[in-house]
Amino acid sequence: MKVLILGGSGFVGSHLTRRLSRDGHAVTVVTRYAPGCKHLSVVPQTTIRQFDPYDEGRLAKELAGHDAAVNLVGILNERGFGGKGFERAHVTLIDCLLRACREAGVERLVQMSSLNAGRGESHYLRTRGEGEARVRAAAKEGWITGTIFRPSTIFGPDDSFLNRFATLLKLSPVLPLARPQAKFAPVYVDDVVEAFARVLEGRHAGKTLELCGSETWALVDLVRWLRDQLSLRRAVIGLPDILGRAQGLAFDFVPGKPFSSDNFRSLKLDSVCSSNGFSALGIEPWGLSERAPSWLEGRGKQARYQHYRRQARRERS
Numbered sequence: 001m002k003v004l005i006l007g008g009s010g011f012v013g014s015h016l017t018r019r020l021s022r023d024g025h026a027v028t029v030v031t032r033y034a035p036g037c038k039h040l041s042v043v044p045q046t047t048i049r050q051f052d053p054y055d056e057g058r059l060a061k062e063l064a065g066h067d068a069a070v071n072l073v074g075i076l077n078e079r080g081f082g083g084k085g086f087e088r089a090h091v092t093l094i095d096c097l098l099r100a101c102r103e104a105g106v107e108r109l110v111q112m113s114s115l116n117a118g119r120g121e122s123h124y125l126r127t128r129g130e131g132e133a134r135v136r137a138a139a140k141e142g143w144i145t146g147t148i149f150r151p152s153t154i155f156g157p158d159d160s161f162l163n164r165f166a167t168l169l170k171l172s173p174v175l176p177l178a179r180p181q182a183k184f185a186p187v188y189v190d191d192v193v194e195a196f197a198r199v200l201e202g203r204h205a206g207k208t209l210e211l212c213g214s215e216t217w218a219l220v221d222l223v224r225w226l227r228d229q230l231s232l233r234r235a236v237i238g239l240p241d242i243l244g245r246a247q248g249l250a251f252d253f254v255p256g257k258p259f260s261s262d263n264f265r266s267l268k269l270d271s272v273c274s275s276n277g278f279s280a281l282g283i284e285p286w287g288l289s290e291r292a293p294s295w296l297e298g299r300g301k302q303a304r305y306q307h308y309r310r311q312a313r314r315e316r317s
């Protein structure tokens, strides 16, 4: 099969590209900046194409001959305010992609969205919902099969979720957290990639599938667990909403927006599944505490001791 991936250079895209290549598929990764894809240049049967993905004509040309398109483009924060950046990345790009698929005769699309798409007050979730609606409308016309994934937060050794909190924990003796009781069901990147592989094989194509890991965590518990794994002595403090909102407003003006008022609004909704799509796909998902210690191990003293203890036990048995 030939699969074209928009946003294939990122965290999930890099895992998916390697997986599809291992399965014997040919992959085209579209990027706005090819030097950022060096890590994929050695993956067999993978072609990197650098161009502006909003250039529909070029996109249609590149899509020709592919069996499926995957859209992994997404942003957690926009440069300005007011939602225009989110609309461009989450809606305009899908419009371009759908028109390009139609022109190129590509009949299968897998769209990465997010839990709670279309709900709540954040521009992120609102535009995610609008993007999904575009895919469903095209599928209703009957010329394309559109599968939509709605994952909770995705984790893996190279994620931006655990790694960002790990960096913050190392930088500061106190970590104040907005929406500390917000719930997540972190989902392991290999499970997400497995779900993509199965849908591309044709299983449950055309469905909207929520994806959650096997454990549900309150944000504050998760960050404290991470702190302990890293053997750091840090205070992790939950902020009441009035301060959490203020934190978001203040970070709106920090370059790179490590947090924002839009993130605060997204966090008002728990990121947990009402029905886990993994069961439909026959995948038993991992939980965070089952997988993450294998790479957090070695990053902290306590984890190292645990590793030695386990090793000693193995040697004795």
Ligand SMILES: NC(=O)c1ccc[n+]([C@@H]2O[C@H](COP(=O)([O-])OP(=O)(O)OC[C@H]3O[C@@H](n4cnc5c(N)ncnc54)[C@H](OP(=O)(O)O)[C@@H]3O)[C@@H](O)[C@H]2O)c1
Binding pocket: 006, 007, 008, 009, 010, 011, 012, 013, 030, 031, 032, 033, 036, 053, 071, 072, 073, 074, 075, 076, 089, 112, 113, 114, 115, 151, 152, 153, 154, 155, 161
């Ligand atoms: N990671 C998570 O926890 C999580 C959870 C729920 C949903 N998701 C969704 O899953 C998808 C993949 O996540 P990820 O963590 O792999 O994201 P990522 O690492 O940030 O990668 C996303 C890719 O999208 C491209 N991109 C970013 N902004 C763009 C823009 N304005 N216009 C066009 N292309 C743009 C970038 O490719 P180039 O720079 O190479 O062009 C980037 O590599 C995203 O849609 C994300 O929202 C992720």
